[in-house]
Amino acid sequence: RTVYLNGNYCPVEDATISPFDRGFLFAHAAYEVTSVYDGRFIDLEGHLSRLRRTLEGISIPNPYSDEKWAEIHSDLVDRNGMEEGTVYLEVTAGDYGLRDFAGPETFTPTVFVYADARPLIGDLARDGIRAITLGDTRWKRRDMKTVQLLSQALAYRAARQEGAETAFMIEDGLVTEAASANAWIVDADGKLITRELSHAILPGITRAGIVSLLKKEGLEVVERAFTPEEAVSAKEVFTTSSGAIVAPVVAIDGKPVGDGRPGQVTRRVQRLYYEAMGADVAA
Numbered sequence: 435r436t437v438y439l440n441g442n443y444c445p446v447e448d449a450t451i452s453p454f455d456r457g458f459l460f461a462h463a464a465y466e467v468t469s470v471y472d473g474r475f476i477d478l479e480g481h482l483s484r485l486r487r488t489l490e491g492i493s494i495p496n497p498y499s500d501e502k503w504a505e506i507h508s509d510l511v512d513r514n515g516m517e518e519g520t521v522y523l524e525v526t527a528g529d530y531g532l533r534d535f536a537g538p539e540t541f542t543p544t545v546f547v548y549a550d551a552r553p554l555i556g557d558l559a560r561d562g563i564r565a566i567t568l569g570d571t572r573w574k575r576r577d578m579k580t581v582q583l584l585s586q587a588l589a590y591r592a593a594r595q596e597g598a599e600t601a602f603m604i605e606d607g608l609v610t611e612a613a614s615a616n617a618w619i620v621d622a623d624g625k626l627i628t629r630e631l632s633h634a635i636l637p638g639i640t641r642a643g644i645v646s647l648l649k650k651e652g653l654e655v656v657e658r659a660f661t662p663e664e665a666v667s668a669k670e671v672f673t674t675s676s677g678a679i680v681a682p683v684v685a686i687d688g689k690p691v692g693d694g695r696p697g698q699v700t701r702r703v704q705r706l707y708y709e710a711m712g713a714d715v716a717a
């Protein structure tokens with residue numbers, strides 16, 4: 435596998451960074467994960483503008499122009515012969531040879547990018563996933579996509595222990611989002627509900643794409659928070675993310691959602707999004 439590190443393309447075995455990197459010491463780093471389908475990027479501009487906002491929020495200068503970022507992404511897809519999967523990018527605050535909380539006046543970033551070939555539309559999109567619920571223990575600026583992912587890593591471990599694939603995180607009695615995806619429910623009237631944007635959740639690029647596709651279709655989207663109880667008794671539940679696109683949630687805390695199978699509205703959302711991706715998949 436060929437990866438990109440600080441200006442060079444190299445085999446992953448040769449990509450090394452310092453233990454004094456602030457990404458390693460303080461999780462002082464931003465990241466993005468962009469989907470690639472049929473060799474094309476899905477809303478790379480959206481990811482790069484969110485990256486800009488995250489970097490600004492954590493005081494790291496954006497090392498590249500959008501054109502340069504796009505070039506690195508395309509190069510990695512080409513060099514790795516990837517048709518479908520994701521490209522992961524990480525920008526850390528860099529290495530200063532010492533562990534100093536505040537760090538220098540201006541940071542010189544470390545940049546790492548790699549391509550991960552795998553199906554975006556697989557068995558889980560067809561059959562659905564199971565979720566557990568747990569407290570949201572993340573920091574309060576979840577709108578920034580940083581590598582402080584310990585809460586989510588532990589949430590996934592807890593989910594796996596319960597025989598589930600994801601976790602819905604709860605704060606003040608409301609679902610914030612899934613461990614690495616935005617959460618949606620379909621109410622008894624077939625209305626689609628997803629939490630409104632704020633510091634409490636990540637503004638998902640897939641979420642934004644789906645909101646605009648649904649509006650174009652004349653389907654109502656209500657942006658408000660919902661409780662885990664509402665989710666369990668909803669007609670349908672699904673999550674959206676670049677890595678798994680639209681994943682039907684068929685059970686929450688061991689209780690089936692609806693009849694325990696992906697529902698019609700979820701299938702329609704999948705079809706709309708797949709179509710926009712240029713994917714010819716019978717959902």
Ligand code: PLP
Pocket residue numbers: 467611612613614615616635636637638639640641674675676677
């Ligand atoms: N929410 C969280 C916490 C995430 O980590 C992610 C993606 O990794 C998402 C939502 C979905 O965002 P996107 O659609 O931009 O991938």
